[in-house]
Amino acid sequence: MAQFLAQYSIQRWMEMCPQGYLEDTVYGHEPSEHEPEQLLEDDDEREAAIRTTVGLVVGERCALAASSGLINAAPDYPSKRFLATQTLDEARHVEVFTQRLFDLGVKPDDLESTIDRYANPNLVKFAEVLLEKVSNGDFIAGVVGQNIVLEGLAFSVFEMLEAGSREFNPKFAHTLSGTIADERRHVGFGENRIGSLIQQHPEKKAEIERMQQEMTYYMLAVFADSFRGPQNTPKSAPEPTARAEWHGTNLSTASPEEMEEVLATTVLGEFKTRLARVGLEYQTPRVPA
Amino acid sequence: MIVDDFDPHALAEQDFLDEVHSFQFWFDSVEGYLSDRPYGRLETTVDEQLDDARRERLITTLCNYSVGETAALEGAAGLVQLAPDRNSKIFMATQVADEARHLEVFLHRLRELGVADPEREIERRAQPALVDFKGALLDLIGEGDWQAGVFAQNVILETMEYTVFRLHAATADPVTKDVLAGVISDERRHAGFGENDLGRSLAVDPSGRIRLREIRNQLDAMVVGVFEGALADVGAPADSSSELAGEYLDTIERLGLT
Numbered sequence: 354m355a356q357f358l359a360q361y362s363i364q365r366w367m368e369m370c371p372q373g374y375l376e377d378t379v380y381g382h383e384p385s386e387h388e389p390e391q392l393l394e395d396d397d398e399r400e401a402a403i404r405t406t407v408g409l410v411v412g413e414r415c416a417l418a419a420s421s422g423l424i425n426a427a428p429d430y431p432s433k434r435f436l437a438t439q440t441l442d443e444a445r446h447v448e449v450f451t452q453r454l455f456d457l458g459v460k461p462d463d464l465e466s467t468i469d470r471y472a473n474p475n476l477v478k479f480a481e482v483l484l485e486k487v488s489n490g491d492f493i494a495g496v497v498g499q500n501i502v503l504e505g506l507a508f509s510v511f512e513m514l515e516a517g518s519r520e521f522n523p524k525f526a527h528t529l530s531g532t533i534a535d536e537r538r539h540v541g542f543g544e545n546r547i548g549s550l551i552q553q554h555p556e557k558k559a560e561i562e563r564m565q566q567e568m569t570y571y572m573l574a575v576f577a578d579s580f581r582g583p584q585n586t587p588k589s590a591p592e593p594t595a596r597a598e599w600h601g602t603n604l605s606t607a608s609p610e611e612m613e614e615v616l617a618t619t620v621l622g623e624f625k626t627r628l629a630r631v632g633l634e635y636q637t638p639r640v641p642a
Numbered sequence: 643m644i645v646d647d648f649d650p651h652a653l654a655e656q657d658f659l660d661e662v663h664s665f666q667f668w669f670d671s672v673e674g675y676l677s678d679r680p681y682g683r684l685e686t687t688v689d690e691q692l693d694d695a696r697r698e699r700l701i702t703t704l705c706n707y708s709v710g711e712t713a714a715l716e717g718a719a720g721l722v723q724l725a726p727d728r729n730s731k732i733f734m735a736t737q738v739a740d741e742a743r744h745l746e747v748f749l750h751r752l753r754e755l756g757v758a759d760p761e762r763e764i765e766r767r768a769q770p771a772l773v774d775f776k777g778a779l780l781d782l783i784g785e786g787d788w789q790a791g792v793f794a795q796n797v798i799l800e801t802m803e804y805t806v807f808r809l810h811a812a813t814a815d816p817v818t819k820d821v822l823a824g825v826i827s828d829e830r831r832h833a834g835f836g837e838n839d840l841g842r843s844l845a846v847d848p849s850g851r852i853r854l855r856e857i858r859n860q861l862d863a864m865v866v867g868v869f870e871g872a873l874a875d876v877g878a879p880a881d882s883s884s885e886l887a888g889e890y891l892d893t894i895e896r897l898g899l900t
Contacts, residue, residue: 424719
């Protein structure tokens, strides 16, 4: 364990992030990059971007609360130190996505009301399930919920958004690239650290699987809210681009239903694989209405 | 933004807080003094051969620094949850990473000095007053009291650490001196946040001073114990106790908590 945890030291983090892929960036992107004029001038597009970004801020606020809350529950110094780097990563994500809201025209005084207005209630419930485990000091359930379920979800959503933004919005795509690199590290820690703890505490399995099932239910409900209904149908046909290919789907031409399908399939596939690696069995939730 | 070319104090108050409590500001700050310093030391610094007595004293000192930094790490993590606004939350998250880095560099230095199991050694050598202080700090934060937590963590603990580290750095071996230099720069930022945050909230609601004075009275005996222990550990002359206490008392006075 000690050898693998050495890969998650602050020293390693310093070399990889501030002195690595974040060097010379401002709020996660190149200083010269801006939101596209086309997006800022179209009220519907801008509102959709604000709605999406609010979802990212809500998710990252949850991740910040969870990772900092788990530090005091961690059973060893190396895990505490890793979670400290994760706390800082999550705070950075909160900051860069909040900054994007400002770049999209949200005034600082209106930030909280904008988040309240656009936050998806099912995403809030998803976060509450995790934060209850964290506030109870349940390290194993907390790390599974945070570093496998929440981070696994974030990882796929960010990847999809990044693929869909490369051509049209390089600034947002670059912001997402840095967060994807962070999330990959977080998911890796969750898988590596938690497997041995699950082996030591098999009695925790059923409770953790129930948590995963509940979180997955709310996640699928968020997807349904995000992709279904007339408000989610694009008003004009986008320009097809080969660079927007993600898991066999061209995101520049896919319908909302196709996007929901590819995202849900990808995230659930990742969950099953990662949970199996730590000795847990994926639990299918009931289908949200 | 390059910190050297930029004076945040020229900004209006809210813009100043947005700036100095951001990840971006932290990132630019630490880049200046932590780049190319693996585990806090310059690669060109040559380690000095320490005699047994000095090495032994240094191990005890570093063990107690690790207790302090663990308290600070757990305290800052708890304060992220309690922070009343986005800027404070993000600042506290940067402090969490700083404290974890301090713990890491001290543990690394202990290993360089030949301590095979630092965690066990820390338990063996921890000063009781410091352990008591850690418990009291985490209790205050556990009660969900942001103002009391910031006072105990960012004013008392950080001022103690800042003062002791500076005193120690003056006579430390070259590698420990390198390590302490980066830590001191961080502690200055943390103490500045604490004094600024409390100063602003006490200006709006001076009644908070009564409670903070009570907390100070409860913690003072532990603080004195920690200072005395630290002085003995770093082998400082007895007359440096007034210098140590001076920094702490000045901060307390600036906040109107005497």
